Structures are given as structure tokens and as C-alpha cells.
Amino acid sequence: MSKVFFSVGMSLDGFIAGPNGGAKNPLGDGGTEIHKWIYKQKKFQEMLKFGEGGETGKDNEILSDIINRIGANIMGKKMFVEGEANWPEEAPFHSPVYVLTHQKREPWERKGGTSFYFVNEDIHSVLKKAKKDAGSKDIRISGGASCIQQYLNAGLIDEFTIHLTPVMMGKGVRLFDNIEKEIFSLQINEVVNSPMVTHLFYKVINHKK
């Protein structure tokens, strides 16, 4: 059965982006520091059309495994706005992407198989659509923080990966704000460390399912 997951880079003090993010400042002030490890990976460089090259070690394997399992994506409006202004023409998803937004907009098809759908519905209905699209593959809750928090607090996440980097941000967008701790428990599935990043894999046990 397909799973619902998220996978996100986080600074040791809990931030996934710096302050003042937007279309002209993707990831906010200093936010790229958190994600330095990913820019070096072959898989990421392929996806973002940075050309040939990049690291091919275990960080790249982990990233590739995550990307290859995705059958559909769900993201918040703010993440989409930052991405729309900065992704290459061939957007890096190659699968359906549901964007949670009040804005009405026709689907936006990109080269390489990414289709953006703009949906003003509750998160359960959106997940149903994404599951149908994903088939036997998995659904990634792409971000940002608020979108991930909504799905966690609704008891809809099966597992997630934190790519914890040895970085302090001081301020910015915290991943785990507003968490309702009664909704779920966590188990450590696996931890893989490399010089740049610690990959933490958790299983989520949702109590109200």
C-alpha cells in the first residue's frame, strides 16, 4: 500500500528555511546553508538541470531512494510561489503536484511530466486525489512547514525523514511548530550519518486511525 511521507532538511535548531522567504528569496535569508548537502548530490543536480556531475555516495543514494518512491506530491502555496519563480522549465517533480491554495487557477503542465493542480479543498480530499494518482507509489508532502504540520496533526503521515544538518539559523521557519503531541507517537526506523548531514528516518504511529 502506498505511504504518505515527508522528507525535509532541518537545521539543528529546527529551521527548514530562513526568515523573509519569497519568490525572490527562496528558502529565506541564509536558508540555503541548511540544504548545502543536497546541492552537491548527483540526483539533485539532475533534477534541477544543473548538468552532469555531483556526488554519488550514500547521501545521493538516500536522496535517490526518496525521489524514486514518489507518485504524487502535495505542497503549500508559499512553497509553490518560491518554486514557480525558481524551478527550471522542466520542473523537478515528474509527477502530479497538488498545491493547497485559495487561488483559482487552471492546471499547469510542465515538460517532463510535472502537472500542478491548484486545489481549494480540505487536506483529506486532496490526499485522496494524490493517492489515486500515485497508484502503488508513495505520496510526498513536500512542504512547507505549515503544510507538513497540518498533515501530521491530522494523523495522515506514515513516516518521515529529517536530514539534520550541523547548522544554526537562530530564526526562520521552524518545522515542528504547533505540533499536537497527542495525535501520534514516533519510532526511530533508521539513522544514517555522513560528514555533512544526519539522515533520521522515523515511523509515525497515529493514535486516532
Add this chain to the structure above:
Amino acid sequence: MSKVFFSVGMSLDGFIAGPNGGAKNPLGDGGTEIHKWIYKQKKFQEMLKFGEGGETGKDNEILSDIINRIGANIMGKKMFVEGEANWPEEAPFHSPVYVLTHQKREPWERKGGTSFYFVNEDIHSVLKKAKKDAGSKDIRISGGASCIQQYLNAGLIDEFTIHLTPVMMGKGVRLFDNIEKEIFSLQINEVVNSPMVTHLFYKVINHKK
């Protein structure tokens, strides 16, 4: 040369204690959840006089290594107040403990070699005293969060360990609030995982030293 370090358990959402902590509610509401792994260790049970028994695996080894390197401790007033009401008569430090406080109080000697000194001085002077006491052993900044933040932001920490537990708190005392990111950088020294906790060892590179 002796090192200045801290070692603290943290929930995945960044808390080291729950809300409403105090002498009658040590670690705050739900705060013991964060530290469950440590209560099971042989070394901890010895220190807190819980009797014989406890786990002797790698979690216990890591804890023992940390305890055995300590030559002196520095802690904040709030941590002391919680501890004073709850530590056994033979307090679990067996070395000098400097308590940062405005309160004037004579040194408090406990069985087993713990001496509490109450100091109303700047954190640099207190560290000098602790270093003198520690000799070739290390100085632990015991906590709480505010005390650790002060030493981090003053560029005085050499290394630290986070015992990251698969727990969400939602609210409480955040370890890494008010961090001044320009003061230092981090390097991952080592990561050791166990079913209950992920031990993250970091080296601190202080830029203004």
C-alpha cells in the same frame, strides 16, 4: 587541555523540558518523556541511587563516558532549584557545581563529594573557577537551556552531545532559542543510534576565539 561541553536530551521538536517546570514539577509537564532512555541506564540508576540494575549497552557506555569526564559543573538557578528538591542526599555530581544566581548563599556540601557554590559573577569568571577545579578533566555546562545558550553565544563551548529522542512535546523549554549563529559553526563528530535515542556529537568552531 580540558574541554567545555554540554550534553542534553532533546525532543525531535527541540525541547529539553515541558512547560510549567519547578521544584514540584521537575522537567515540566511531560518532560520525563524526553529523557526516558536515560532512566533505564545502569550509570544513571547508580547516580540517582535507584539501586542495582539498569541497561549496560551502548547507551549506558555513552552516558558513562560523559559522566566520567566531568571535573566541574556549571548550572543555572532554575535547574538547581528543580534538582535541590529532587536529588538524593548524595547529589549526583561528585565534583564542584557552580550555580549562577543572584542569591547569596554559603557553599552547600553534599555526601559523595558534590559541593555547590553559588556565584553572582559573569559567565567567563565562573568558567575560570570551574576550570581550575576540573584540572585535566572537563567542564560540563549542565543546563538549563538559558545557561547553555549563554555559554554557546559567548563562544565558550568546545563540543556538545544531543541525545535526540523520538518524542514530540509541542511546547516547553526549547534548547536552541536565542542562538547567535555568527558566533560559531558546527561539525558532526559522531552519531550513534539506538532504538530509543540518537546520540549526536558535535564539535563547535568558535569564530571569535
